Amino acid sequence: MNILxxxxxxxxxxxxxxxxxxxxxxxxxxxQVPEHILYGGVVPEIASxxxxxxxSGVCSKALSDAGLTxxxxxxxxxxxxxxxxxxxxxxxxxxxxxxxxxxxxxxxVHHLRGHVASNYISSPELEPPFLALIVSGGHTHLVNVKxxxxxxxxxxxxxxxxxxxxxxxxRLLGLPYPGGLNMDKACANGDPKKYVFPFPxxxxxxxxxxxxxxxxxxxxxxxxxxxKGEPLDIENIGASYMCCVVKVLSSKTxxxxxxxxxxxxxxxxxxxxxxxxxxxxxxxxKRKKIELFMPELRYxxxxxxxxxxxxxxxxxxxxxxxxxxNAFATMDIDNDFSE
Ligand code: KG4
Ligand code: ZN
Numbered sequence: 001m002n003i004l005x006x007x008x009x010x011x012x013x014x015x016x017x018x019x020x021x022x023x024x025x026x027x028x029x030x031x032q033v034p035e036h037i038l039y040g041g042v043v044p045e046i047a048s049x050x051x052x053x054x055x056s057g058v059c060s061k062a063l064s065d066a067g068l069t070x071x072x073x074x075x076x077x078x079x080x081x082x083x084x085x086x087x088x089x090x091x092x093x094x095x096x097x098x099x100x101x102x103x104x105x106x107x108x109v110h111h112l113r114g115h116v117a118s119n120y121i122s123s124p125e126l127e128p129p130f131l132a133l134i135v136s137g138g139h140t141h142l143v144n145v146k147x148x149x150x151x152x153x154x155x156x157x158x159x160x161x162x163x164x165x166x167x168x169x170x171r172l173l174g175l176p177y178p179g180g181l182n183m184d185k186a187c188a189n190g191d192p193k194k195y196v197f198p199f200p201x202x203x204x205x206x207x208x209x210x211x212x213x214x215x216x217x218x219x220x221x222x223x224x225x226x227x228k229g230e231p232l233d234i235e236n237i238g239a240s241y242m243c244c245v246v247k248v249l250s251s252k253t254x255x256x257x258x259x260x261x262x263x264x265x266x267x268x269x270x271x272x273x274x275x276x277x278x279x280x281x282x283x284x285x286k287r288k289k290i291e292l293f294m295p296e297l298r299y300x301x302x303x304x305x306x307x308x309x310x311x312x313x314x315x316x317x318x319x320x321x322x323x324x325x326n327a328f329a330t331m332d333i334d335n336d337f338s339e
Pocket of ligand 1: 010166167178
């Protein structure tokens with residue numbers, strides 16, 4: 001089964017063709033980074049306009065790269081939630097038009113389910129059930145993935161997402177957007193023990209995350225140095241900050257592992273590309289004797305291939321939609337799209 005997948009939830013316009021959920025025939029991403037870099041972050045209105053301009057060409061290229069035409073496509077999968085609403089609507093409306101005009105089934109896909117599915121592409125042997133840590137610019141979730149379409153959220157962030165916390169600190173350090181990625185590149189050789197940021201106390205659930213205290217501590221440290229006229233020590237502050245963020249992620253993950261005793265563990269989302277996190281998770285899984293799965297770096301960030309992979313399993317579960325499908329800025333991962 002060939003699925004044409006479309007992803008436009010944030011600042012990347014993506015289209016891909018994926019066969020039977022696992023084989024990527026093409027994967028095209030039109031990045032908007034050079035434009036948003038001018039503003040230090042994603043400007044939603046600009047993102048929507050660029051999606052409108054790019055989407056048709058990106059889909060045509062995905063088809064031609066795969067050596068296929070629309071006649072070979074059995075379903076169209078599209079990210080319909082969560083994300084920037086204007087950006088999502090471009091993909092959803094384009095997909096609806098394509099399906100209606102060509103009489104092709106339409107499959108709405110939850111963006112975070114897509115991130116989890118990036119691992120199905122990188123690790124063909126991976127099947128649910130497993131525990132997943134989803135770390136992106138907008139979300140930090142520990143999820144029990146019970147089947148391809150059934151999820152229990154074990155823990156989530158109470159405030160900032162891990163990626164957001166890294167992006168904000170990176171911006172203050174003068175690193176360009178996307179901050180997390182550039183902090184990873186610029187600070188990989190810094191001293192991770194030189195500065196200590198407070199480990200959060202989260203009342204109520206031992207599996208929930210919080211990053212706002214850590215972020216405030218970093219802001220204060222950086223402002224303090226600036227006020228005293230001291231050099232910023234970017235490399236060591238960044239390395240220490242990444243280390244502390246990752247410690248929070250791994251300690252909560254370990255607690256969830258103790259609760260669920262999974263035999264497999266998966267990381268997913270833009271921050272799963274982080275070198276410190278990948279190393280820490282390798283060490284944790286080795287200690288716990290749990291099999292670790294990580295997406296290849298090219299599938300960590302937003303891409304349409306992961307939507308095509310998850311779209312296949314949603315289609316098999318009967319989760320299709322009609323022309324009334326809407327996009328949603330927020331939606332829990334355990335919610336199905338139903339009309
Ligand atoms: O999943 P994603 O591409 O988009 C969302 O769904 O939000 O994640 C984007 C986030 C950004 O915060 C970006 O800075 C972060 O992922 N990111 C990284 C790295 N690469 C991307 N954070 C830390 N280290 C990286 N290597
Ligand atoms: Zn994402």
